[in-house]
Amino acid sequence: MNKAVFWVDQILRRTLMVLMASIVLVVCWQVLSRFVLGEPSSMTEEIARTLLLWIGMLGAAFAYRTGQHLGLDILTRKMSPLWQHRVALVLTAMVVMFALAAMVVGGGQLVLLTYQLDQMSAALGIRISWIYLALPLSGLLIAFYGLCQLCCLWQKIELTPAEDC
Amino acid sequence: SKPQEVVTLRMAHTLDQEHVVHKAMVKMAERMAFYSDGSMKIQIYSGGQLGSERELIELLQIGSLALTKVSAAPLEGFVPVMKVFSLPYVFRDSAHLWAVLDGAVGQDLLAALEPVRLKGLGYYDAGARSFYTTAKALHSPADLAGQKFRVPNSQTSVEMVQALGGAATPVDWGELYTALQQGVVDGAENNPPSFYLSRHYELSKYYVLDEHSMVPDMILMSQHIWNQLTPEQQGWLEQAMADSVVYQKTLWQQASDDALSKVKAHGVEVIYPDKTAFIQAVQPMLQAQQGTAVGDLVNKIMAVQVAPVAVPANIPAETTPVATPVTKTTTPTTSALTGGSDE
Amino acid sequence: MELSALILLVVFFALLMLNVPISFCIGLATLATMLLSMDLLPALTTLAQRMAGGLNSFALLAIPFFVLSGLLMGRGGIAKRLIECAMALVGALPGGLALVNVMSCMLFGAISGSAVAATSAIGSFMLPEMKKQGYDTSYSAAVTAAAATTGMLIPPSNIMIVYAIASGGVSIAALFVAGYFPGILLGIALMIVCAGYAKVKGYPTGARLPLKLVAQKVAAAIPSLFMIFLVIGGIISGAFTATEAGAIAVVYSFILAVVVYREVKVSELGNILLKSTETTAIVLALIATSAAMSWILSYENIPQTVSQGLLTLSDNPILILLLINIILLIVGAFMDMTPAVLIFTPIFLPVAVELGMSPLHFGIMMILNLSIGLVSPPVGSVLFVACAIAKVRLEQLLKPLLPMYAAMFVVLMLVTYIPAISEWLPSVFGL
Numbered sequence: 031m032n033k034a035v036f037w038v039d040q041i042l043r044r045t046l047m048v049l050m051a052s053i054v055l056v057v058c059w060q061v062l063s064r065f066v067l068g069e070p071s072s073m074t075e076e077i078a079r080t081l082l083l084w085i086g087m088l089g090a091a092f093a094y095r096t097g098q099h100l101g102l103d104i105l106t107r108k109m110s111p112l113w114q115h116r117v118a119l120v121l122t123a124m125v126v127m128f129a130l131a132a133m134v135v136g137g138g139q140l141v142l143l144t145y146q147l148d149q150m151s152a153a154l155g156i157r158i159s160w161i162y163l164a165l166p167l168s169g170l171l172i173a174f175y176g177l178c179q180l181c182c183l184w185q186k187i188e189l190t191p192a193e194d195c
Numbered sequence: 196s197k198p199q200e201v202v203t204l205r206m207a208h209t210l211d212q213e214h215v216v217h218k219a220m221v222k223m224a225e226r227m228a229f230y231s232d233g234s235m236k237i238q239i240y241s242g243g244q245l246g247s248e249r250e251l252i253e254l255l256q257i258g259s260l261a262l263t264k265v266s267a268a269p270l271e272g273f274v275p276v277m278k279v280f281s282l283p284y285v286f287r288d289s290a291h292l293w294a295v296l297d298g299a300v301g302q303d304l305l306a307a308l309e310p311v312r313l314k315g316l317g318y319y320d321a322g323a324r325s326f327y328t329t330a331k332a333l334h335s336p337a338d339l340a341g342q343k344f345r346v347p348n349s350q351t352s353v354e355m356v357q358a359l360g361g362a363a364t365p366v367d368w369g370e371l372y373t374a375l376q377q378g379v380v381d382g383a384e385n386n387p388p389s390f391y392l393s394r395h396y397e398l399s400k401y402y403v404l405d406e407h408s409m410v411p412d413m414i415l416m417s418q419h420i421w422n423q424l425t426p427e428q429q430g431w432l433e434q435a436m437a438d439s440v441v442y443q444k445t446l447w448q449q450a451s452d453d454a455l456s457k458v459k460a461h462g463v464e465v466i467y468p469d470k471t472a473f474i475q476a477v478q479p480m481l482q483a484q485q486g487t488a489v490g491d492l493v494n495k496i497m498a499v500q501v502a503p504v505a506v507p508a509n510i511p512a513e514t515t516p517v518a519t520p521v522t523k524t525t526t527p528t529t530s531a532l533t534g535g536s537d538e
Numbered sequence: 539m540e541l542s543a544l545i546l547l548v549v550f551f552a553l554l555m556l557n558v559p560i561s562f563c564i565g566l567a568t569l570a571t572m573l574l575s576m577d578l579l580p581a582l583t584t585l586a587q588r589m590a591g592g593l594n595s596f597a598l599l600a601i602p603f604f605v606l607s608g609l610l611m612g613r614g615g616i617a618k619r620l621i622e623c624a625m626a627l628v629g630a631l632p633g634g635l636a637l638v639n640v641m642s643c644m645l646f647g648a649i650s651g652s653a654v655a656a657t658s659a660i661g662s663f664m665l666p667e668m669k670k671q672g673y674d675t676s677y678s679a680a681v682t683a684a685a686a687t688t689g690m691l692i693p694p695s696n697i698m699i700v701y702a703i704a705s706g707g708v709s710i711a712a713l714f715v716a717g718y719f720p721g722i723l724l725g726i727a728l729m730i731v732c733a734g735y736a737k738v739k740g741y742p743t744g745a746r747l748p749l750k751l752v753a754q755k756v757a758a759a760i761p762s763l764f765m766i767f768l769v770i771g772g773i774i775s776g777a778f779t780a781t782e783a784g785a786i787a788v789v790y791s792f793i794l795a796v797v798v799y800r801e802v803k804v805s806e807l808g809n810i811l812l813k814s815t816e817t818t819a820i821v822l823a824l825i826a827t828s829a830a831m832s833w834i835l836s837y838e839n840i841p842q843t844v845s846q847g848l849l850t851l852s853d854n855p856i857l858i859l860l861l862i863n864i865i866l867l868i869v870g871a872f873m874d875m876t877p878a879v880l881i882f883t884p885i886f887l888p889v890a891v892e893l894g895m896s897p898l899h900f901g902i903m904m905i906l907n908l909s910i911g912l913v914s915p916p917v918g919s920v921l922f923v924a925c926a927i928a929k930v931r932l933e934q935l936l937k938p939l940l941p942m943y944a945a946m947f948v949v950l951m952l953v954t955y956i957p958a959i960s961e962w963l964p965s966v967f968g969l
């Protein structure tokens with residue numbers, strides 16, 4: 031399991047780096063094309079918004095992996111280790127449930143709907159479903175990490191932490 | 196007499212409550228309550244509370260929203276032939292537009308929505324879109340050269356501005372005020388009420404009524420929710436819709452005239468250019484559509500003749516309206532205030 | 539209606555107490571509420587669509603850009619030089635760095651329309667520096683968060699444009715000018731709090747430096763300071779929008795950090811990109827699920843019902859204005875600014891106008907009020923960004939924020955009951 035997690039981590043990191051670098055380049059190109067070339071590009075805005083959704087969604091999965099999402103541990107901090115363990119099981123299950131329900135099923139349904147009904151984006155002329163694909167993909171990743179976490183909790187072992195960045 | 200529960204239909208749009216199109220929807224809700232004797236209710240969500248126009252259409256497909264008012268422009272992404280409305284100078288004037296919308300072509304386009312799970316209930320007037328500029332007066336397409344115009348995020352709008360010789364920059368409608376102020380763009384285009392209500396006239400010196408496109412608004416319903424209604428309920432809804440259309444057209448004309456006189460009072464110079472050169476400049480763009488479904492539709496639309504309005508014989512000729520500048524012949528439309536045809 | 543509001547609150551707080559990440563709490567509470575009025579599949583699909591919709595905004599791009607340029611500035615020696623310069627100038631005042639922080643946020647607010655962007659940009663390089671000087675990180679984050687809200691009032695401000703449109707008749711130019719005084723007033727109030735806090739906590743006050751050294755420090759910071767001219771100049775001259783300025787800032791700080799100062803190696807860039815993605819994503823996840831929650835609130839008419847109920851309580855103008863402010867503070871606690879403005883302007887503006895308030899004055903009051911909401915829990919985008927950058931928990935921020943809430947509330951009361959604060963400057967310009 032640790033090996034699988036490691037490879038998923040690697041792929042996700044690389045993808046996010048590329049997405050982030052692209053979004054900067056795209057918006058710089060938008061300024062350049064208008065300012066220097068005099069002919070503004072009509073597609074950069076939509077590309078940038080699409081990249082933002084992908085960064086937001088895939089990044090959310092990565093932030094979940096590295097345990098960066100904000101929570102409120104006023105109550106759980108005061109619990110006994112046994113109860114903390116039980117609560118951790120429940121909350122991890124909650125996250126997995128949300129990822130599977132809203133992101134994989136809901137987002138997947140959205141991708142399916144926009145694919146079947148052929149909805150096209152305004153500027154790029156690509157299928158909207160490609161844009162929405164970020165949701166189910168991110169949901170799968172979160173569910174994957176969450177399930178690994180659940181396994182480890184169940185066996186009372188530590189999941190290898192993500193490489194420090 | 197009606198022990199059953201009240202059926203509530205949720206209707207969302209992106210305009211604010213001051214907009215005449217919102218008032219027409221309120222009228223529709225009133226008529227709906229009247230016809231159904233209170234057994235059905237339309238609840239209106241204004242101001243884009245429930246999403247942008249593209250997203251509202253999606254919510255109808257999903258089935259979590261019953262009704263919406265959107266500009267025909269974003270429908271292009273769902274039904275490609277809707278592109279015809281965004282093409283420049285397809286309609287000669289308002290009378291021609293309405294002859295088309297009320298005729299076979301208009302009905303066919305409503306029917307074209309069915310395969311994508313939408314029920315088209317009808318059209319609202321949204322006038323004609325024209326350019327406004329912060330510094331330079333435009334009298335012919337040659338004057339657009341070197342000027343940057345904001346367009347909605349659509350390929351057709353970009354092509355149109357380019358065909359006329361200008362540079363097109365897609366900017367979010369909500370960010371347009373500052374973009375005009377800072378000179379990110381030199382101008383934009385919209386119908387008179389949106390030009391007025393968006394307060395872009397505060398930053399504009401000229402409003403050039405070239406009336407390049409007429410993009411109607413459409414009232415859409417979720418096919419899924421429509422199918423759940425009884426034929427009787429569907430009939431009420433169609434009647435309420437028809438009533439609101441009549442009301443909306445009158446309101447629109449007033450709002451459009453009002454908007455023009457208010458921007459003039461504010462010091463905006465309204466220019467009535469000769470449209471011939473504009474029309475010629477976009478011909479290559481229209482030609483390029485030939486052989487496609489959109490091209491066929493353009494041909495059909497061009498072929499539609501407007502039945503002459505019967506003037507009662509006993510009215511003396513002098514009282515019939517004299518042919519006035521271009522403005523009067525075309526009708527205004529609206530697209531939208533906050534989101535309108537823009538996204 | 540009542541049932542859906544109850545479900546929303548119960549599910550949200552129950553999960554929150556279980557230490558479920560807040561974005562997931564918001565998402566699950568939204569889902570539970572949706573299920574009351576929709577079937578499962580449309581509810582899930584709608585939820586997914588609203589999350590994507592919440593991120594579908596060009597203005598939000600400022601977040602990754604200013605996070606990234608902030609990281610580059612922080613690691614690339616730019617921030618270091620800026621801070622040394624600021625310390626040389628005002629470090630001798632009590633709570634020097636905290637004051638610099640507030641001023642930087644105001645300055646940043648004067649070039650950007652988004653408080654979230656200010657938080658990420660200023661916070662990313664001020665927080666590590668303040669930490670080095672011995673400031674408590676959660677306090678520094680609280681200062682940044684509170685100060686960042688001044689940018690909502692100091693123009694340009696995207697929310698003012700939203701309000702102008704929702705109010706259907708207020709001039710944007712007038713609103714922009716009207717925002718200066720309340721924005722600066724808010725900044726001053728926060729600085730007073732910071733100075734007082736520094737006295738109590740005994741935060742370091744730097745020694746007065748000899749003039750020659752001050753000049754040296756300022757000169758060393760000039761290439762960094764030039765970024766402000768590049769960004770402001772670019773926006774004012776119309777070369778690019780405030781959002782695009784973010785990308786330009788990234789490029790400029792990249793050039794300084796990697797090429798000029800050579801404090802960042804090319805091999806480190808991958809990690810910097812990844813780090814900025816992570817911080818950005820935490821915020822975006824919250825914005826996405828908050829957008830969905832705002833949507834279901836509107837869908838169930840919860841905001842309208844609540845406010846109408848409260849307004850039947852009194853007919854005294856002073857009391858009603860206070861009541862409106864309290865309602866808006868509660869709304870701001872749970873809701874994002876844009877939907878709150880769009881939903882509550884049509885409801886409260888007619889009431890305010892009836893009481894003799896001008897729509898301009900009401901707009902400034904509402905924007906100031908909802909700015910407090912940006913830093914109030916449980917839902918506050920600025921608060922979330924500050925936590926993410928400072929790596930502190932939400933509740934750690936609340937204690938140092940308390941005196942700042944008080945200062946903000948005092949300014950809110952002044953702005954509410956003294957129309958001249960908002961209306962004088964526009965009247966001078968004849969707006």
Ligand code: NA
Nearest residue numbers: 647689692694
């Ligand atoms: Na600002």
Ligand code: NA
Nearest residue numbers: 870871911917
């Ligand atoms: Na809040």
